[in-house]
Amino acid sequence: MIVLLTLIVMTLLGLGFLNALWWVAAGVLIFGLYHHRRGGYGGWNREDEAGFRDYRDYRDRQDRWGRRYARQRRGRWLREDRRRHE
DSSP states (O other): OHHHHHHHHHHHHHHTTTOHHHHHHHHHHHHHHHHHHTTSSSOOOHHHHHHHHHHHHHHHHHHHHHHHHHHHHHHHHHHHHHHHHO
């Protein structure tokens, strides 16, 4: 697929010496391919959405675990901190 698109772009660039409109067509094609590979105009593509959703779920689980653990051990940590500072 990439070979075919490269050949089309090269052909359009070659034809551009006959008529400048072909250079414009090649530029539009290159621009479209570039934005398609980057996922559009600043939006998330499907793979990025799934990866971000996994990361967000992981981060939320870590936060919940951290809050739960901090509540259970808060008194012990405070006593240890006081001992260290005395």
